[in-house]
Amino acid sequence: MWFPANSPDLNPIKHLKDAVYRRQPRTSQEMRQVLQEEWEALDLSEISRICRTMRARCEAVIAAAGGPTKW
Secondary structure: OOOOOOHHOOOOOOOHHHHHHOOOOOOOOHHHHHHHHHHHOOOOHHHHHHHHHHHHHHHHHHHHOOOOOOO
């Protein structure tokens, strides 16, 4: 299946990336600490929801020819 390699709509770890970015770690040590904390704080129901919507996400990205979607 073809789809944009960097589509945020298809990136299941986007929420983790956004959470880390908001905290703006400045050193590699801070980055490790923030990643660890955010990883441990992940809500399993949110991960399940993302997984369950992946088919719809793929279909939306294809229909939008790689453009923005509601996801």
